[in-house]
Amino acid sequence: MSGERYPVAEELIVLRCVKCHIQFGIPVAAYHALKRSSDRFCCPFEHGQSFAPGETDEEKIARLEKRIEDRDESIAMLRRRIAARDGVITKLRKRIGDG
Numbered sequence: 001m002s003g004e005r006y007p008v009a010e011e012l013i014v015l016r017c018v019k020c021h022i023q024f025g026i027p028v029a030a031y032h033a034l035k036r037s038s039d040r041f042c043c044p045f046e047h048g049q050s051f052a053p054g055e056t057d058e059e060k061i062a063r064l065e066k067r068i069e070d071r072d073e074s075i076a077m078l079r080r081r082i083a084a085r086d087g088v089i090t091k092l093r094k095r096i097g098d099g
């Protein structure tokens with residue numbers, strides 16, 4: 001083996017082996033395919049790896065969009081409460097002003 005260097009024209013995602021901790025790169029498309037599947041793959045020293053089952057990117061986006069929606073609803077509710085309180089304060093000030 002000569003240890004020659006090659007320019008990489010393709011974008012890679014760098015992973016770290018869970019066993020030997022070597023870093024290695026895989027093409028972005030392969031990374032996403034592996035994340036979506038439960039397929040096993042190996043590091044350069046043939047240690048088996050797989051991504052833990054979890055959220056897909058689509059599920060994560062949906063979850064975060066729901067959080068934004070919930071937060072927007074909370075903000076709208078707080079604005080309604082503030083507006084109602086401002087209305088009460090205005091009425092009381094008027095009443096006090098009228099004597």
Ligand SMILES: [Zn+2]
Binds near residue numbers: 043
């Ligand atoms: Zn390894």
